[in-house]
Amino acid sequence: MNPSPSPDRSGESPHQPTAADKKRWRQYLADEQAEAATYRYLAERREGEERDILLALAEAEGRHEEHWRSLLGDDAGRPLRPSLRNRMLGLLARRFGSVFVLALAQRAEGRSPYSQDPNATSAMAADEQIHEEVVRGLATRGRTRLSGNFRAAVFGANDGLVSNLALIMGIGATGVSSTFILISGLAGLLSGALSMGAGEYVSVRSQRELLDASRPTQITLSAAKSLDIDANELVLVYRARGMSKEAAEHRAAERMGLFSCDCDPSFSLNPEADDAGEARDQHESVGTGLGAAASSFCFFASGAVIPVLPYLFGLTGLTAVVLSCVLVGLALLMTGAVVGLLSGASPLKRALRQLAIGFGAAAATYLLGMFFGTTAL
Numbered sequence: 001m002n003p004s005p006s007p008d009r010s011g012e013s014p015h016q017p018t019a020a021d022k023k024r025w026r027q028y029l030a031d032e033q034a035e036a037a038t039y040r041y042l043a044e045r046r047e048g049e050e051r052d053i054l055l056a057l058a059e060a061e062g063r064h065e066e067h068w069r070s071l072l073g074d075d076a077g078r079p080l081r082p083s084l085r086n087r088m089l090g091l092l093a094r095r096f097g098s099v100f101v102l103a104l105a106q107r108a109e110g111r112s113p114y115s116q117d118p119n120a121t122s123a124m125a126a127d128e129q130i131h132e133e134v135v136r137g138l139a140t141r142g143r144t145r146l147s148g149n150f151r152a153a154v155f156g157a158n159d160g161l162v163s164n165l166a167l168i169m170g171i172g173a174t175g176v177s178s179t180f181i182l183i184s185g186l187a188g189l190l191s192g193a194l195s196m197g198a199g200e201y202v203s204v205r206s207q208r209e210l211l212d213a214s215r216p217t218q219i220t221l222s223a224a225k226s227l228d229i230d231a232n233e234l235v236l237v238y239r240a241r242g243m244s245k246e247a248a249e250h251r252a253a254e255r256m257g258l259f260s261c262d263c264d265p266s267f268s269l270n271p272e273a274d275d276a277g278e279a280r281d282q283h284e285s286v287g288t289g290l291g292a293a294a295s296s297f298c299f300f301a302s303g304a305v306i307p308v309l310p311y312l313f314g315l316t317g318l319t320a321v322v323l324s325c326v327l328v329g330l331a332l333l334m335t336g337a338v339v340g341l342l343s344g345a346s347p348l349k350r351a352l353r354q355l356a357i358g359f360g361a362a363a364a365t366y367l368l369g370m371f372f373g374t375t376a377l
Contacts (some may be wrong), residue, residue, distance in 0.1 A: 004128065021119065022072060026080050029068040034082035034090055035108070036061035041093035042101060050138060057131060099142025103341045106135040156196050156296040158335050160303025162358045164188045165328045166365040168307050169321070173369030176317040185308035192304055197227055197297030205289040266269075306331050325362070332358045 017025070036058040043054035069076050081087070085108060090099045112128035114120035167188045174180050238248035306327050310320040336354025340347035 017071070021370050024117075025068045025072050025119065027078065027083070029065060029072065029076065030080040030082045031086050032061050032065040032068065035105075036065065038086070038089045038093045038101070038105065041090065042105075047367035050141070053134060053138065056133060060127055060131065064127070066098060067121065067124065087298060099139055100338075100341050102135055102139035106132055106139050109135055153295040154298040154335060154339060156200075156274075156299035157303035158332070158358075159196060159356065160189070160192060160300040161306060161328050161331050161335070162361050163192055164304035165307040165324065165358065166363045168311075168324060169362045170365035170369035172321060174364045178311055178320065182308065182311040185304075185311060189232075189301055189304040189308065193297045193301040196300040197293040200296035201289045201293035204292040303331065303335075325359070328358065329355055330364075 039054045039058035039061065043051045043058065046054060082090070089101060089104055089108065092104070109128055109132035112125070112132075114124075114125040114128055164185055167186050168181055171184050235245070235248045235252045238251045239245060243251060307324045309327060310323040315323060332354045333351040336351035337347035339354070340350030
């Protein structure tokens with residue numbers, strides 16, 4: 001079976017595939033197989049609707065695989081190795097199956113070459129664009145589940161890295177001893193971690209209390225029977241909650257026992273269940289006060305200890321400063337890349353941005369330390 005003449009989506013007559021065409025198609029074939037396997041690995045760690053969606057994506061990648069296989073014919077041979085990106089995705093999906101893998105898959109789908117390749121059908125190019133949106137939706141669910149305490153963890157670690165490096169650089173520039181720098185760094189670690197933990201606890205508790213204060217009470221259930229029907233103030237309650245006048249009147253009549261039928265289901269929803277579910281979702285996205293405080297404390301401390309490590313191990317002078325900057329730089333790159341992955345943006349750009357901001361703050365405090373150290377002399 002020889003390879004089929006390559007189709008041209010522009011409608012021009014087909015031509016015999018070149019060696020370069022066959023090599024490119026074989027690479028596409030390998031990548032489609034790897035992507036389908038990744039979605040199947042992810043599906044193994046999901047259940048219900050998410051599992052069905054991931055298996056459907058794997059099936060769609062299988063259709064693309066058959067397209068390239070039919071073009072190659074006998075020249076399909078042994079599959080090539082998938083691209084490094086797809087191999088990494090498969091490895092991560094097998095080991096973790098987390099939102100990070102979905103975020104990477106989202107970026108991979110967005111970089112599909114099919115829209116520029118004349119041998120890929122228009123339907124395949126459209127599929128890849130839709131796949132990006134499907135994976136984006138799945139990744140968004142995971143990001144929502146991580147949003148509360150994860151936010152405190154990421155920003156706590158970043159604040160610890162930047163603030164303590166800036167503190168050490170600023171104090172070190174004044175010419176004080178390494179012992180004083182170490183003590184200052186440890187003091188900055190403890191004070192900053194306690195401040196971050198307390199602030200996060202107050203912030204989250206306050207937000208949850210505001211959400212609780214905004215939830216409607218169920219006083220309408222007990223007070224409805226005693227209300228004056230002719231001056232039905234219960235209607236005002238429901239209008240204040242956002243209902244139209246007609247919907248509010250119908251809902252008030254239900255509460256007062258005037259309707260026994262389910263005349264219009266859109267007016268007869270169960271607000272108690274809806275309110276509870278909505279409040280639960282809101283609280284989950286905010287996080288818990290103690291959880292956010294603990295995450296913020298621990299991650300601030302874990303970030304703040306990194307600039308101090310060289311001094312803890314007895315290094316002094318320029319060696320300690322350089323090593324501290326290198327360690328913090330690597331940590332900033334990692335936290336920036338993680339945020340980039342979760343947001344579906346370029347990990348490299350976010351990592352470099354994080355590095356520039358962190359080192360910018362440290363450089364500013366170092367210059368201030370030099371200035372105050374000189375004027376003090």
